[in-house]
Amino acid sequence: xxxxxxxxxxxxxxxxxxxxxxxxxxxxxxxxxxxxxxxxxxxxxxxxxxxxxxxxxxxxxxxxxxxxxxxxxxxxxxxxxxxxxxxxxxxxxxxxxxxxxxxxxxxxxxxxxxxxxxxxxxxxxxxxxxxxxxxxxxxxxxxxxxxxxxxxxxxxxxxxxxxxxxxxxxxxxxxxx
Amino acid sequence: xxxxxxxxxxxxxxxxxxxxxxxxxxxxxxxxxxxxxxxxxxxxxxxxxxxxxxxxxxxxxxxxxxxxxxxxxxxxxxxxxxxxxxxxxxxxxxxxxxxxxxxxxxxxxxxxxxxxxxxxxxxxxxxxxxxxxxxxxxxxxxxxxxxxxxxxxxxxxxxxxxxxxxxxxxxxxxxxxxxxxxxxxxxxxxxxxxxxxxxxxxxxxxxxxxxxxxxxxxxxxxxxxxxxxxxxxxxxxxxxxxxxxxxxxxxxxxxxxxxxxxxxxxxxxxxxxxxxxxxxxxxxxxxxxxxxxxxxxxxxxxxxxxxxxxxxxxxxxxx
Numbered sequence: 001x002x003x004x005x006x007x008x009x010x011x012x013x014x015x016x017x018x019x020x021x022x023x024x025x026x027x028x029x030x031x032x033x034x035x036x037x038x039x040x041x042x043x044x045x046x047x048x049x050x051x052x053x054x055x056x057x058x059x060x061x062x063x064x065x066x067x068x069x070x071x072x073x074x075x076x077x078x079x080x081x082x083x084x085x086x087x088x089x090x091x092x093x094x095x096x097x098x099x100x101x102x103x104x105x106x107x108x109x110x111x112x113x114x115x116x117x118x119x120x121x122x123x124x125x126x127x128x129x130x131x132x133x134x135x136x137x138x139x140x141x142x143x144x145x146x147x148x149x150x151x152x153x154x155x156x157x158x159x160x161x162x163x164x165x166x167x168x169x170x171x172x173x174x175x176x177x
Numbered sequence: 178x179x180x181x182x183x184x185x186x187x188x189x190x191x192x193x194x195x196x197x198x199x200x201x202x203x204x205x206x207x208x209x210x211x212x213x214x215x216x217x218x219x220x221x222x223x224x225x226x227x228x229x230x231x232x233x234x235x236x237x238x239x240x241x242x243x244x245x246x247x248x249x250x251x252x253x254x255x256x257x258x259x260x261x262x263x264x265x266x267x268x269x270x271x272x273x274x275x276x277x278x279x280x281x282x283x284x285x286x287x288x289x290x291x292x293x294x295x296x297x298x299x300x301x302x303x304x305x306x307x308x309x310x311x312x313x314x315x316x317x318x319x320x321x322x323x324x325x326x327x328x329x330x331x332x333x334x335x336x337x338x339x340x341x342x343x344x345x346x347x348x349x350x351x352x353x354x355x356x357x358x359x360x361x362x363x364x365x366x367x368x369x370x371x372x373x374x375x376x377x378x379x380x381x382x383x384x385x386x387x388x389x390x391x392x393x394x395x396x397x398x399x400x401x402x403x404x405x406x407x408x409x410x411x412x413x414x415x416x417x418x419x420x421x422x423x424x425x426x427x428x429x430x431x432x433x434x435x436x437x438x439x440x441x442x443x444x445x446x447x448x449x450x451x452x453x454x455x456x457x458x459x460x461x462x463x464x465x466x467x468x469x470x471x472x473x474x475x476x477x478x479x480x481x482x483x484x485x486x487x488x489x490x491x492x493x494x495x496x
Contacts, residue, residue, distance in 0.1 A: 015456070018208065018212045020214070023214045
């Protein structure tokens with residue numbers, strides 16, 4: 001380390017940085033490119049919701065509100081018994097309380113909740129941050145396609161099962177022939 | 178005719194005094210940002226934030242002008258003017274181009290310029306003493322110590338050029354300039370420019386301000402327009418020191434086609450030196466107050482004396 005080399009290095013680093021493009025993203029003018037798994041907001045695909053309440057119960061800060069009622073479904077065959085079905089009346093998430101832990105998305109057994117990278121939903125009143133099902137549903141359409149699995153990743157279970165069945169069928173056909 | 182001429186020259190000097198520091202300030206915003214991988218101001222004025230400093234000025238003008246209760250009122254209020262006005266006066270004597278492109282030709286140009294330049298630092302001293310604030314006082318005392326240490330190398334380096342040219346007049350020096358003066362006086366140039374930066378309290382010599390230790394030194398208690406004047410004085414000082422270095426050591430208006438483009442060469446050299454001042458701020462950390470003293474007395478003063486010796490020897494040999 002010769003004396004003065006640190007000074008020269010400082011000059012070199014700053015000059016090199018100056019000749020490169022700045023890393024700043026001009027946000028309001030240019031939208032940021034967020035990775036597909038960004039935790040922006042939670043979208044609701046309400047057709048999949050069975051009002052099982054798992055999300056509301058697992059939520060660490062109790063920010064999910066669900067109301068529902070039961071409806072009787074007429075018997076499928078004459079002489080059968082009436083079935084009851086849960087109908088969703090209200091599904092709301094208070095994003096003033098939500099801490100974006102994603103437990104509700106993880107815990108949902110019917111794939112009704114999804115992360116969306118949408119993030120521009122600031123409000124001037126904190127009470128307006130409780131978003132009802134219609135708004136959550138709109139966000140559902142902004143949920144990106146999940147990124148393809150890694151090349152070295154294990155095969156998804158559904159694909160593995162389907163492939164095994166197909167192979168079995170093919171083997172049987174060969175055996176028949 | 179004479180009066181008109183004087184008015185025109187004064188107007189031109191005033192215009193340069195109001196525009197050039199702002200240009201340097203804007204350049205500092207932008208250069209510093211890009212050296213740190215940012216883009217700097219982008220919105221004020223529309224195109225790449227060109228009006229950022231205008232907006233800052235408007236903001237400062239709107240702010241309340243506060244004088245602390247225990248302050249020495251008169252001195253406190255006078256300090257920003259004392260810091261700023263000397264640079265305006267110096268600008269009158271700096272030649273921009275050949276054939277009288279200068280506010281006023283002075284026979285003892287170097288003498289006048291360096292004497293008035295030293296006055297500017299008094300503003301910080303006055304502010305530091307009059308603020309009735311311990312941080313201001315510390316900053317003021319550091320300023321005083323720095324002034325004591327760096328006036329000497331500044332004067333010695335300038336004296337070397339005066340010896341080489343055989344005149345104290347700035348236009349006279351530029352008239353006698355030859356290209357080989359640049360390598361001949363290169364040590365003096367380094368000493369002069371560095372000492373000038375230290376007089377301005379620019380990083381890495383900004384221990385008198387040192388926001389991380391003593392808030393903002395002598396400027397701590399200032400707000401509004403008076404604070405803006407101090408800032409303007411800093412940037413005017415950058416312009417003055419760069420222009421003086423360009424005149425004394427880099428040949429001012431000399432370059433291809435000096436008759437038509439002399440002012441352009443002068444502006445280019447000044448601009449390049451201003452860039453160096455900004456660059457040093459971004460690249461280097463601050464020196465401690467004692468390191469600043471050590472650097473002046475053990476490096477710059479001996480170098481300046483060596484330069485004077487060299488100038489004397491060469492001068493005797495060639496004459």
